[in-house]
Amino acid sequence: LHGRQIIVLSNNDGCVVARSRGIKRLIKMGQPFFECQDVIKQYNVAVCSSNYPLYAEMSARVMALLAEFAPTYEKYSIDELFGVLPDYACDDYTAYAKQMRETVFRFVGLVLSVGIGPTKCLTKIATELVKKTQQYGGVLDLTTFSESDVDALLDQIAVEDVWGIGPHYSLILREHGIQTACELKNADDRWAKKHLTIAGQRIVLELRGIPCIPLVPRTPAKKSIVSAKTFGKEITELAELQGATATYTAKVAQKLREQGSLVSGLTVFVHTNRFRPQEPQYANSATMRIPYPTSYTPELIHYALEGLKSIYREGFKYRKVGVYLSKISPEGVLQPDLFGEVSTEVHYKRAQLMAVIDTINRIYGPDTISFAIEGIDRTWKMRQAFLSGRFTTQWNEIPLVTM
DNA sequence: TCTGGGGTCCTAGGACCC
DNA sequence: TCTGGGGTCCTAGGACCC
Numbered sequence: 001l002h003g004r005q006i007i008v009l010s011n012n013d014g015c016v017v018a019r020s021r022g023i024k025r026l027i028k029m030g031q032p033f034f035e036c037q038d039v040i041k042q043y044n045v046a047v048c049s050s051n052y053p054l055y056a057e058m059s060a061r062v063m064a065l066l067a068e069f070a071p072t073y074e075k076y077s078i079d080e081l082f083g084v085l086p087d088y089a090c091d092d093y094t095a096y097a098k099q100m101r102e103t104v105f106r107f108v109g110l111v112l113s114v115g116i117g118p119t120k121c122l123t124k125i126a127t128e129l130v131k132k133t134q135q136y137g138g139v140l141d142l143t144t145f146s147e148s149d150v151d152a153l154l155d156q157i158a159v160e161d162v163w164g165i166g167p168h169y170s171l172i173l174r175e176h177g178i179q180t181a182c183e184l185k186n187a188d189d190r191w192a193k194k195h196l197t198i199a200g201q202r203i204v205l206e207l208r209g210i211p212c213i214p215l216v217p218r219t220p221a222k223k224s225i226v227s228a229k230t231f232g233k234e235i236t237e238l239a240e241l242q243g244a245t246a247t248y249t250a251k252v253a254q255k256l257r258e259q260g261s262l263v264s265g266l267t268v269f270v271h272t273n274r275f276r277p278q279e280p281q282y283a284n285s286a287t288m289r290i291p292y293p294t295s296y297t298p299e300l301i302h303y304a305l306e307g308l309k310s311i312y313r314e315g316f317k318y319r320k321v322g323v324y325l326s327k328i329s330p331e332g333v334l335q336p337d338l339f340g341e342v343s344t345e346v347h348y349k350r351a352q353l354m355a356v357i358d359t360i361n362r363i364y365g366p367d368t369i370s371f372a373i374e375g376i377d378r379t380w381k382m383r384q385a386f387l388s389g390r391f392t393t394q395w396n397e398i399p400l401v402t403m
Numbered sequence: 404t405c406t407g408g409g410g411t412c413c414t415a416g417g418a419c420c421c
Numbered sequence: 422t423c424t425g426g427g428g429t430c431c432t433a434g435g436a437c438c439c
Contacts, residue, residue, distance in 0.1 A: 010407035017407075017439095034405035050407085077410095077439045166437050197413060199437075226409060275406055322408095382407090411438075420429075 006046045009033055012230045012382040013049055049384040055079075057392040061108050069100045074216045082120055082215055097139040116141035120213045121206030124163040125181060129153060154182035154207065164203045169196050181207060221259045221330065225252045228322025231380040234273065235318045241270065242305055243375030248323040249304040250374060253297040254361075256325060257354055262293035265327035266300060268307035273319040284311040293329050296350045297357075301371060365394070 007027060008018035016031050026039045033047075040047065059078045067073060070083025089096035097114040104112050115126025116139070126140040142150055160170035162181050172195055178184050184192075185207035193201035202212035227248035235241055245268060256263055269285035286307035294300065304323055357369050389397035 012405095012407065014405080014407050030407085032406040037405095080439080164437065168436065197436080199413070222410075224410070228408070230407065273406090383405095409439090411436105413436080414434090416432090418429100418431080421427090 001046050004046045005043050006048065007036070007040075008048045009050060009386065011050055012232065013385055014230065017050070047386045049387040051388050051390065053390045053393045054388065058108060058110065062104055062110060062112075065104050065107055066100060069096070069103075072215070072217055075219055082123065084215065085116070093141045093143070094139050097141070098137070101138050112138060114139045116143060118143060118209045119206040119211045120215070121163055121203055122209065125154065125157055125207075128157065128161060151182050151185070154185060155180050157181035159184050162203060162207070164199060169200065172196065221261055221328065222255075223326075223328055225255050225263075225325045225328070226322060227251045228269070228320060228324070229382050230320045231318070232383045233380060235380050236314075236316070238309075238312050240375075240380055241308060241312065241318060241321055242373060243378065244321050244380050245304050245308050245323060246301045246371060247374040247378065248321065249301045250297050250371060252323055252325050253295060253300050253354075254358060256328070257295045257358060260331045261328045262295050262331055263300070263325045263328050264290045264293045265325065266290060266303050266307065267324040267326065268304050268311065268321070269324070270308070270311060270318055270321045272316050280316055282313055282316045284313075286311045293327075295331075296354060297371065301373065305373075 005023040006020045007016050007023065009015065010017045013033055016027050016029070016033060016036060019027050019029070023039070023043065023045060026043075027036050027045075036045075039045065055078055062079075063073075063075055063081060066081055066083060070081075070085055073081050073083035076082055085093055085096065093116050097116065101112045101114065104110055113127050113130040115123040115128070115130060117123040117126050122142055126142050130136050130138060130140045142153070145153070157180060159165055159173050159179055159181060160167070162184060165173065165184075173179075173184065173187075176187075176191075176195075178187055184204060187204055189201045189204040192204045196203075205212045229244075229248070231244065235244070249266075265287065267285055267287045269283070271283035272281050273279065274281065288303040288307045290299070290303055308321070361368050389399060391398060
């Protein structure tokens with residue numbers, strides 16, 4: 001791939017979700033893949049399907065290295081971290097950050113951009129400047145600048161590129177004559193609260209260097225878990241929809257157990273292909289209340305299929321089904337079953353069974369054991385035509401060196 | 404032919420309580 | 422004719438993020 005332009009596709013190879021710098025001008029973020037064929041051919045662009053097992057593993061390696069440099073940190077996303085720089089580095093944060101970059105590059109081969117500032121919002125802007133201008137050698141420390149110099153930098157940032165300002169807020173701001181991050185910083189924060197809610201007020205204060213958005217050092221348990229994927233082809237039969245629904249349910253149930261939680265709310269939804277308005281359209285959802293919190297896959301599949309049955313209508317070409325877990329609670333506070341339908345003993349046995357299945361699938365790979373209703377063919381599976389190897393998590397996909 | 408997935412937070416409004 | 426005040430909890434919808 002060296003020297004070539006690269007794009008990465010969304011699930012189902014549907015849209016472009018990442019582009020290398022040289023091709024950003026010609027291929028837009030989120031553009032449907034099929035619209036880019038000419039550009040791809042003309043510039044010999046390399047195409048990759050999304051490969052989440054690989055990204056998750058590389059992310060974990062980078063985070064582990066950075067934790068050595070900034071023990072108090074928040075894992076903000078798969079490729080971003082907020083860290084508190086230690087006091088002993090305060091003489092020269094930039095030099096310290098350059099060490100971080102070199103270490104990560106040497107051990108993992110990935111290039112970091114580092115922004116330093118007094119608030120999360122300002123560090124995001126510093127990082128944005130590092131990436132956009134390519135002139136700070138990968139590290140920009142805003143705390144070394146005078147206030148007027150920081151203002152000059154903030155003036156280069158369009159207001160919609162500020163963290164927390166999306167399409168709707170930027171419209172409101174522009175209508176009010178606020179175009180840049182610097183102008184937002186100098187805006188009346190009570191005005192911001194009135195028109196952009198408390199979220200907007202916090203951003204204004206953060207831009208002034210007053211921390212309002214706290215660091216979250218421990219990853220909290222998820223409050224909702226969803227699995228919903230577009231099918232590789234359109235589905236009309238209930239049996240196939242059931243297979244997909246059961247598969248997604250097993251997946252969210254496993255995630256639920258991974259974080260040590262139970263659930264008592266489950267929503268199933270289906271819809272047809274919205275890009276074909278000439279065909280009959282249908283979308284619906286069903287929310288099930290589970291009488292007592294559980295993480296037992298067969299039980300969750302039971303509720304999911306019941307919900308699916310209640311919303312399934314014949315005669316439509318289904319494009320997507322999704323399973324959504326809400327009302328998630330920690331395992332420790334298991335609410336006893338008032339009517340005694342599930343004894344403590346049964347509950348314990350079920351937990352053990354799930355633990356065994358999870359362990360086997362962790363050691364021998366996903367789907368080593370699955371439930372029969374999930375199906376074997378899975379003809380509806382998403383497309384991943386350009387998948388690179390899961391080099392770090394699958395023995396049989398490790399690259400071979402040939403002489 | 405082909406158009407993604409997985410999250411959080413905030414607010415308003417409704418239902419309820421004393 | 423005239424009909425209180427002070428709360429909590431839940432949900433849906435809308436905003437945002439990567």
